[in-house]
Amino acid sequence: MTNTSVDELRSRVEADWQRVVKVLEDKIALKSVSANGITGEHMKRSAEFVADVLKAEGVDARVVQSENPDGTPGAWEVVGSRIVDPAARTVLLYAHHDVQPVPDPSEWDTDPFVATTKDDGRLYGRGAADDGGGIAIHSGALRALGDDLGVNIKVFIEGEEEMGSPSFIPFIEAHRDEFESDVIIVADSGNWSAEIPSLTTSLRGNTCVDVTVRVLGHPVHSGQFGGPILDANTLAAMLIASMYDENGSLVVPGVASEEPIGGLQRDLDEASLRADAAVVDGYRLAGTDSLASRLWTKPSVTVIGFDSHPVDGSFNVIADAARFRLSMRTSPNQKPAEAQQALADFLKAHAPFGAEVTVEAGENGQGWAMDPDSVVVKDAETALETAFGVEPANKGEGGSIPFIPELQRLFPGAQVLVTGPEDPKANAHSPNESIDLASLKKNILAEALLLRSLAA
Template sequence: MAQVGSDELRSRVEQDWQRVVDVLSKKIALGSVSALGITADHMKRSAEFVAEVLREEGVDARVVQSRNPDGTPGAWEIVGSRIVDPQAPTVLLYAHHDVQPVPDPKEWDTDPFVATAKDDGRLYGRGAADDGGGIAIHSGALHALGDDLGVNVKVFIEGEEEMGSPSFIPFIEEHASEFESDVIIVADSGNWSAEIPSLTTSLRGNTCVDVTVRVLGHPVHSGQFGGPILDANTLASMLITSMYDKDGSLVVPGLLAEEPIGGLQRDLDEESLRADAAVVPGYRLAGTDSLASRLWTKPSVTVIGFDAHPVDGSFNVIADSARFRLSMRISPNQKPEEAQQALVEFLKANAPFGAEVSVEPLENGKGWAMDPDCAAVKDAEEALAEAFGVSPANKGEGGSIPFIPELQRIFPDAQVLVTGPEDPKANAHSPNESIDLPSLKKNILAEALILSKLAK
């Protein structure tokens, strides 16, 4: 089968554009909030709508209800395939049809469940980007290729991604044959900007521990014993600060610190980062080397909980114990169990003034790193450059998307591409979520080109 040229595909995407916008607008109107019940009728309606959209593109899509690990009914999922040649490569297309809730519609400038196009070129509505945009990309790419599709396609559109995917692994293991593929395209991330495309190259893993620091068998009066005996809150603070050097870099032995996967085409802008995070003017950013490495591929630790007596109602006693929770983001290629053990050993070995330190290990989550040298990545980078007219600036993510490393674990031979419709202005999970329409059009073309190139 001859490979379709980019000009022809661009023309087909243009001709199909209004249908794509209509599909996305109807999807927004469904209000597919999984937090209101993943088994509820509104989620089933959402799944049936997406399945019908895919069937119109030749996919034998069907709605299947998953099962949670405890056997209770789970989310409404969409699975299906379109087989063009048993000898051709097979590509799994992933997206999710559930969306984040809208706690306060008054924070929105438009009705969150009415797709609203504005003069800024963006379409506003809950799920416009995350991940209605991913569904639109898959639909548009399949439509553009039509009978020229040269790869076998399988689809999995999840119904509970925004709820942590509790039935994801049991569902995949039960339907493994429907997921087996050579390449997996996860359309649930985003680009460097609306104008500059990206592949997501890595995701950090994570681990948590609870730490208790004890200095006394019971509280005592600070006037009688203060001085030689430091309170447990102070000792806990000393233990926390012992993890860092003067630059704010972690010094815990055994933690892997990587450089950005696939190299760094473009570093993050410090001014933008400060503005996005509302950093106070005098604060000096911690760590060394590129901002990208500090956010994407180096480990970081955050105190996410601290048990202490409230200021209101406090009185003059020396706290006998303090308890805090640490959340650590881990370099993409480090095993979380390994990093957790390194953290536990460091905390126990650095007890300030010989205080008792006990550490309770909690949950672990594996990171993921793209193979920058694999054939699928090269095809994807070429396709993105053709579609957007500029070279991609690949980027990592500091957070975790647990199902991606799980997909890679279950299907170790599959090459994973993480793409997506979002950009820094998308406001996914926040009020006034939107998608840049010109960028969406280019993303559709890019995926059609990727599928075309993979057919080789």
């Protein structure tokens, strides 16, 4: 284990700071929007830039083009390694170099592809946080450790994360040796706030179903048949409502519910949640128990599509059938296919007034939960606390990052840690994306301290 002190590492991060900021500024200027074509020259230039940044830290980084499942050319990926001792632990560092598009630059206060530092201590630009910040963390941590690096490093900087990673699994399977590791650090999430660090403890899975409710063989006149025959839209509404109790909690048998992974250090603030989501004043938040559990580890169902006749041009007929799509976020540890089947069984068993209900299964995505009791997790929490000067408040995510459980599935012996440069003000995927520079500096120190601990 390296004897480099915390103060020495902190001093090295400080001395390297202007280089790190320049890396971030140059990365933003590359306009690496994967939605404009993952195989494009702009994406290749972005990958080559990142490879050069990592080469400067002793990583034999190179750019490789992936292949989609259908055999067509895929994204430009960056892979490489720095082996210090074949007997030492191996750590895979993940980030992605593609960024979200900017549909309307007029919604930004600055040029989205010109890095701009403001008096609030934040650097603004598309990809500043997501995930230029992740690249900056890895680069800064490796520079801080320098020749004192005591673990083997492998890197994978992805070029299509914002496009759903279609070639991710084929690429890993074709380059399995590039990914074999003991610990995987995914720097693509964020902290509780700019001042309070976090590990991401869990991600919900997801599944969806298309449901058709039929009551008639064809539409009929409401004046002639209305009363004993309810229209299919009303029956569909009844069926949807049957999934919930009086508190708005989901009551579908077989759909699992969990508490926050690793315990709950602090709950989310209701006022902030209401403001962030623009909740109308009179609405009472659904569900019971902590807000964190409702958002991170308990299941939720959302009607994301509904086929019905538009209000304009409507006339007095009883709708014969209604079709809607349900999207379910599943608890981190439940198999989504299991939850999907339980939901389908419930819907068919609760057909209102004996209407005909058919359910068509959609795609599934597995959730993920870290092992809160592992030594690696404890090392990461200690590193965060040392770097930030406050105890971390670990948090889950209500959404899904499908490649993380896939990484865990492909490399079951590896410990996965999800860290990252974002905070609630980062506006990733939105106008005025930014990164808190003081927090970024602490994140770099935290990763350097973690890599130092992993050398034990």
